[in-house]
Amino acid sequence: MAEYLVFLPYLVPIVLLVGGGLVGWRRERDHYASIEARESQYARQPMLNSRTLPAEAQSARTEMVTGSVVISIDRFKQFLGALRGFFGGEINAYASLIDRARREAVLRMREQALGADIIVNLKMETASLSKGGEKQMGTVEVLAYGTAVWYSDQPPRHRSIGGV
8 A cells, every 4th residue: 555655746736637627627618608698698789890880870879888807727728838838839728718808808898888789999908917927827817898889869778797
């Protein structure tokens, strides 16, 4: 039995890494399901990155709307990213992190623009937050902002700023 204790210092980090990967994968999968369900609610609300309204449109009311999110990478993906960074090449582990953050920020902005006919001048700002210097990425922040436009002068509906 004592001869197996030699492997314990190597086994514990592997178990923690794999366990963290499974938990991170599940949370990411659930977050994507939530994003897709909420995106379908706003499928009919157009968004433009143009500063101007379509030519035929007359706005009755406009309002700046924002949505922001901060999402951190799980330890398993951070480990995979570090390996990929060591050997060189594209780090795919971070692609889903940035995709989720952008989509979530846009959804939060759309939730703030509840009842608007269109959102124009859509912009996004992305920031990488890390403690360990330039090469380490641990957390990403995305801010989405734009101008919500109502074509008629109806009172705004109740705003719901939702979480994940």
